[in-house]
Amino acid sequence: MIRVLVFGQSGQLARCLAQEATCFANIELNFVGRSRCDLEYPWNIAEIIDKMRPDIVINAAAYTAVDLAESEPDRAVAVNATAVKVMSELTAKHAIPFIHFSTDYVFDGSAVKPYVETDRVAPLGIYGQTKLAGEQAVRDLNPRHVIFRTSWLYSPFGKNFVKTMCRLLAETDEVKVVDDQIGCPTSAYDLAHGVLQVLPAFVTERSPAFGTYHVVSDQPLSWCAFTRRIQVLGADVFGPEWPGGDRRITPISTDQFPSKVKRPAYSVLSNRKVREALGVNFPSMTESLGRVLTDLNKVTATRKRIF
Structure with a gap:
């Protein structure tokens, strides 16, 4: 049995890790949420690791x-870099x-082809900068790391x-x-399933697989094109x-959508390395998005409304 200590409990990834772990009988996940360890004040991380002595930490x-980080840089630094x-x-x-998990926001979006792991990083805002600082700390301090x-x-x-988008499509005409x-x-x-699938490889003493990987779906889309996919599958x-199946979806430019921070215009990541080195392959977007919408429908149905 591989004993795993997971920092995070209520976020998207932590909750999906907990759900996907039911498929892996040889992995035991132990979650630490904010009530036990607030990463803005990470004074008891040492106590938690010392007490559990896990086989691996996630x-x-x-x-x-992303936007709020511009006015709360100290909080972003504390969680994404210091902790x-x-x-x-x-x-x-x-x-x-x-x-450790990082983000496409470490890039500036000026590329014209999918980013590979060795491409130059140049984050545009506080969020991306703090995530990059976290990456650098991991690489500098623990040689047995995976990003x-x-x-x-x-x-x-x-x-x-x-x-x-499901909520907006249900509530507005456009x-x-x-x-x-x-x-x-x-x-x-x-993402959670892929990580748990390859996790045993990283527990070995001299694993050749340590390093940085891009782990994303295979289908690049704009936010607008993705919304159209959500609408079509949502209707089914x-x-x-x-009512969302009949709403009008109107494409706009980034300039028409005010934001405190500039976002990468092109943040497509190549997942070739993780496929070839670790054998991680994702389902089609239709399957992946369909599963999420189905589970979302189950949750909302218990509340007697769609959203």
Whole structure:
């Protein structure tokens, strides 16, 4: 049995890890949420690691409010950089492998082809800068590390684009969506399953697989194109009582959608390395998005409304 300590409990990724773990009988996940360890004040990380002495540590927690980070840089630094540095130091001290998650926002979006793991990083805002600082701490302090960069996560849990669009499509006649930012919408279910699938490889003493990987879906889309996919599949999943299937979706430019921080116009990540080195392959977007919408429908149905 592989004993895993997971920092994070209520976020999208942590909740999907918990759900997908039922498929892996040889992996035991132990979650630590904010009530036990607030990563803005990471004074008891050492106590938690010392007490459990896990086989591997996963950091599934992060400060992800991209716009808010511009006015709360201290909070973003504390969670995305300082706490990660502490985890890296302590896992290295005990010779424990460390898995950390990062983001497409470490790039500036100026590329014209999918980013590979060795491409130049140049984050545009505080969020991306703090995530990059976390990456650097992991690499500098624990040689037995894995950094999984992902993008545009969605799931039935927490706040995310899919849930927001389902609500807006149900509530408004017209939904205006940015059409000039391109990325890889990725199901947190798929990410969690892929990580758990390869996790045993990182527990070995001399694993050759340590390093940085891009783990995203295979289909780049704009936010607007993704919304159209949500609408089509949503109509099938939610049924004729869902009004969102008939709403108008209007493409707009980034300039028409005010934001405190500039976002990468092109943040497509190549997942070739993780496929070839670790054998991680994701389902089609139709399957992945369909599963999330189906589970979302189950949750909302218990509340007697779609959203």
